[in-house]
Amino acid sequence: MSHLPWKPIRLRNLEQQIDQAFDELIHGQWGLAGPSGVWQPDIDIYETTDSYFVEADVPGVPPEEIHVEVDQYSLAISGTRRSGCVEKSAQGVCIERRKGSFYRRFSLDQAIDPHHVKRETQSGTLILKIPKLKQK
Template sequence: MALSRYNGMQENMPNTFSSMLDRFFNESVNAKNYSGFTPHVDACETEKSYEIEVALPGVKKEDISIDFQEGKLTITGERQLERKEEGRRYHMLETQYGSFSRTFYLPDKVSPDKITAQLEDGVLLVTVPKDEHKTMKRQINISSTNDSKKKVSEGKASDEKVAVNTDNGKAKKS
């Protein structure tokens, strides 16, 4: 009887190196979840607008939808895995596929009717212009209760000046 060391891995170990590679790649590829992904986004603010760049390589513009409602800009779409050949067996698949949705909350000082979107080289650029009337700088004058009392008393004094009657070139108050 020969003694052999037991470490609990013999049942799980493949017999050959080739079967080990097949098992590794098949399990890692099959374990991926293709239900969705989150595209990378760069968002910035300029003096006149907000700009959102979304990395969407391989996505057609027909597969993208952009909605703006109640201050929320939502970009949704889908990147589909296209099987080019039936006999292909992937050993590695790092690209994410599936549907996606990204929502951005914008301030109320934007012009929703002037939002533009452009898809070029797999990058979607959404430009949300700021509303010029809402972002215009205004100087507000501060008044106090004393100022309003002065205006009232000045108004009475000027009324008295207006109510001056003249008789024979002499001024007299009425």
């Protein structure tokens, strides 16, 4: 009988995956929110030795409608994508794009510097660079 190598997992990662699974169950992929309700942008988080990098797909959300909250060990991103036809008298024939408010919160493994977050938006993607605090 062979033994599998033990690989420790990051508890915060596991916690986030469980939270996301429940959020998707309640709000997302099974259509319970419908086309006008809660939607959740796809978000990727990367890290280097000195920073976290966040990329969030937020097409159709004006930059001024995206709110970022950062504290020492967590990041929250929220915003609103409004409904969209420029012709106000038009009636929907096929409505697939979700709209409404979203809120995502992530726990981070290392303390971060909330005062030096760099933010930009490119082609519907929010990009954040969040420096880690130096460990003593």
